[in-house]
Amino acid sequence: MASARDSWWIIASAAAVLHGADIDVSDVDLLVSPRDGEALLAGLGDLGAPAPSDRFRSDLFGRWDGPPLPVDIMAGFHALGSAGWQPIWPATRIAIPLGDAILFVPDIPELIAHCRLFGRPKDLARAAILQRLGNEADMRPRTA
Template identity: 35%
Template sequence: MTESSALHAGLHVALPELARTFRDPWWIIGSAAMALTGVPDIAPQDIDVLCSREDALRLQAAWMPHADLAYRPQDEARFRSTFARFTHLSMPLEVMGDLEVMTAEGWRPLQVLDDTIVGFDAHAVRVPTFAEQQRIFTLFGRPKDLAKAARIAAFLEGLHVA
């Protein structure tokens, strides 16, 4: 199964459950958001979901049998949230409730300041706009995130040239 088909199959199963479980605004972020918004040749390894702490806890309760309790995110000290990783889908889903990022100024809550809606399987999926994805990746500051921000910039530049 390719990353693209795994992402689509994972979202096909996850989105109805997220729609039933979540009560607050939430977004798909990271590489999955890049793929959903049309950035080519992106190979997401997981589906990152940013939501409220309460919604993260609700999803954990609903999907507890599928939680990978041993998993710890890379660079765990840089991020904190109500976190869970679920592995029963074709692609792992990571939920981050009230995600905060350690910056030079201290802990900073991650907020999506501008989003867009992507239609998927009759679901309206909120994802950050391209500019917002770039801002988030830059805030994360890891080399892989900065490379993703640059990838979005190159993609947008290509759209303006074409």
């Protein structure tokens, strides 16, 4: 993502783990702008289309199976909630170092909102775990 021109985020379960949640991760959901998504997918080659979903859709999608965990690359990502199709484009962006890389994720309250919007049982369980993490972080001593 070093060549990305716009903001990008890791969302969903991988983002929760980066915040400290102890949950399983089966893939990495990478949310990018359309222009970064097009450039990324062009560089990786034909990655195929997503399986149809009645809860999620993306204007641009590719699954990169090269890394140890598959990476779902999405631009124009939407989730179906009670108010209809809603775009997922985070307002917050937290930098988390991992080895020599910096990864970006939404903050915990925004991830909780995503999980609740996604609404599947695993997402609601994730929201509860993230809520506990957020509460624990609020109780940590602050340093100047």
